[in-house]
Amino acid sequence: MNTPANLKYAASHEWAKSEADGSITIGITDHAQEALGDVVFLELPTVGRVVKAGESVAVIESVKAASDIYAPVSGEVIEANGAAVDAPESVNADAYGVWLFKIKPSNPAELDALLTADAYNATL
Amino acid sequence: MPQRTPLYESHLAANAKIVDFAGWEMPIHYGSQIEEHHAVRKDAGMFDVSHMCAIDLAGPDATRWLRHLLANDVAKLTTPGKALYSCMLDDGAGVIDDLIVYYFAADRYRIVVNAGTAEKDIAWMRARLVGFDAALVVRRDQAMIAVQGPNARERFWTAFPVARGATVMLENFQAAEWLADGEAWLVARTGYTGEDGFEITLPADDAPAAWAALLAAGVKPCGLGARDTLRLEAGMNLYGQDMDENISPYEAGLKWTVDLKDAGRDFIGKSALATRRCDVRFAGLLLLDKGVMRSHMKVHTSLGIGETTSGTFSPSLNQSIALARIPAGIENGSEVEVEIRDKKLKAKVVKPSFVRHGASQL
Numbered sequence: 001m002n003t004p005a006n007l008k009y010a011a012s013h014e015w016a017k018s019e020a021d022g023s024i025t026i027g028i029t030d031h032a033q034e035a036l037g038d039v040v041f042l043e044l045p046t047v048g049r050v051v052k053a054g055e056s057v058a059v060i061e062s063v064k065a066a067s068d069i070y071a072p073v074s075g076e077v078i079e080a081n082g083a084a085v086d087a088p089e090s091v092n093a094d095a096y097g098v099w100l101f102k103i104k105p106s107n108p109a110e111l112d113a114l115l116t117a118d119a120y121n122a123t124l
Numbered sequence: 125m126p127q128r129t130p131l132y133e134s135h136l137a138a139n140a141k142i143v144d145f146a147g148w149e150m151p152i153h154y155g156s157q158i159e160e161h162h163a164v165r166k167d168a169g170m171f172d173v174s175h176m177c178a179i180d181l182a183g184p185d186a187t188r189w190l191r192h193l194l195a196n197d198v199a200k201l202t203t204p205g206k207a208l209y210s211c212m213l214d215d216g217a218g219v220i221d222d223l224i225v226y227y228f229a230a231d232r233y234r235i236v237v238n239a240g241t242a243e244k245d246i247a248w249m250r251a252r253l254v255g256f257d258a259a260l261v262v263r264r265d266q267a268m269i270a271v272q273g274p275n276a277r278e279r280f281w282t283a284f285p286v287a288r289g290a291t292v293m294l295e296n297f298q299a300a301e302w303l304a305d306g307e308a309w310l311v312a313r314t315g316y317t318g319e320d321g322f323e324i325t326l327p328a329d330d331a332p333a334a335w336a337a338l339l340a341a342g343v344k345p346c347g348l349g350a351r352d353t354l355r356l357e358a359g360m361n362l363y364g365q366d367m368d369e370n371i372s373p374y375e376a377g378l379k380w381t382v383d384l385k386d387a388g389r390d391f392i393g394k395s396a397l398a399t400r401r402c403d404v405r406f407a408g409l410l411l412l413d414k415g416v417m418r419s420h421m422k423v424h425t426s427l428g429i430g431e432t433t434s435g436t437f438s439p440s441l442n443q444s445i446a447l448a449r450i451p452a453g454i455e456n457g458s459e460v461e462v463e464i465r466d467k468k469l470k471a472k473v474v475k476p477s478f479v480r481h482g483a484s485q486l
Contacts, residue, residue, distance in 0.1 A: 037349065038158045040437040041416050059465070061416040063157050063353060063437050066465075089158075 009120035036062040044080035075105040129174035130328040146240030157349035168273035169346035175239035183258030197383035201227035213393025218369035267331035276321035283341040318358025318480035359477035377406030408476035411444035413469035427451035
């Protein structure tokens with residue numbers, strides 16, 4: 001299973017990446033896309049929505065099942081990836097390349113509480 | 125301890141993702157469910173359906189017993205090898221199972237039932253044999269492979285050239301026995317995908333080599349995931365999901381399988397059928413908004429609330445489809461709303477047959 005060491009992870013199978021401008025980019029892990037199977041639909045949060053860490057903010061649907069995506073950190077949604085919505089199958093092809101939404105964190109310390117790659121792998 | 129089919133090792137060798145299905149360790153897919161789906165619609169795919177159960181019936185009263193046991197009438201089977209789809213009802217006209225019965229002679233039939241219901245079915249059948257001179261033999265020594273798709277029959281003949289003579293004349297819903305090195309295979313022109321093809325019942329020991337020969341002939345292994353999207357597109361019911369013992373065939377869109385022509389025939393559940401509700405009907409739904417319908421979602425109509433029984437994303441139509449029970453007065457073409465999580469999304473009511481023979485039926 002592919003789990004890049006430069007990212008942080010939530011046990012609920014999201015990855016989070018710190019950007020230079022302080023924002024956090026979020027997607028789902030390779031393990032998650034593998035477990036879901038062929039992804040056919042994404043419902044992403046609207047820009048401007050203020051979310052809490054652990055809150056269900058998006059939905060991903062595969063042929064098989066629907067699954068919630070949770071905000072790994074609290075803050076404001078500043079961008080959602082329309083290209084991923086238009087091509088949901090791209091999540092299967094490249095789970096770490098295809099991000100889903102970005103959050104401007106209200107409490108950057110929450111990022112430190114997320115799992116390292118090794119710690120995430122240990123939960124699988 | 126889950127059961128394994130004779131093809132379990134073949135699945136592992138093909139990188140199958142294995143799941144538990146009705147107590148059986150079965151392949152859900154071998155990589156991409158959608159690719160497997162398209163292979164069946166456009167070319168040829170194969171499914172291990174050995175978890176289903178073949179039961180042989182023999183005896184002088186075989187026909188009389190089946191005419192009592194089943195809601196459809198086996199008396200219409202007169203050509204050897206001809207098959208019939210039927211519901212087996214309980215005394216209250218609830219569906220115990222749906223099955224296929226193959227006719228070989230008036231005293232010899234084969235019945236194929238679902239995996240999850242097999243034990244219950246066999247117990248029900250055995251209890252109702254009292255007073256009939258007929259006997260059942262459960263054929264767990266057999267494996268079953270479904271080869272489906274527009275090129276399925278040609279690929280089967282590529283793998284087994286000598287079988288062509290015995291099977292080329294088979295009509296839809298007809299089977300023939302073929303002797304492969306002295307072992308009887310039953311080759312039936314049936315399936316659960318809405319495509320042409322064969323379902324082959326063969327001795328368990330022959331199954332891995334047959335699977336390998338079909339693979340070499342270019343038939344793609346397909347899992348239960350694709351099987352479900354294919355049958356849903358074809359508008360075929362799944363027992364346990366679209367119907368069960370609480371549902372009569374009339375509420376499951378299966379009135380066409382209940383044969384009342386012979387007024388003198390008294391089958392189990394017949395008298396109760398008259399008392400079953402007929403204020404609901406079985407329909408197809410096509411989601412007009414973006415999203416995916418699943419089972420047990422509420423359907424809001426102008427005449428009240430209905431419910432989806434199966435739903436998925438249709439790889440052929442590239443939108444979500446569902447089977448549903450809705451108020452009987454809602455016509456095809458009507459617009460309804462399906463409750464998906466916290467939203468009500470627009471859907472169109474259509475006849476429950478979405479894709480067959482590679483083409484949209486809408």
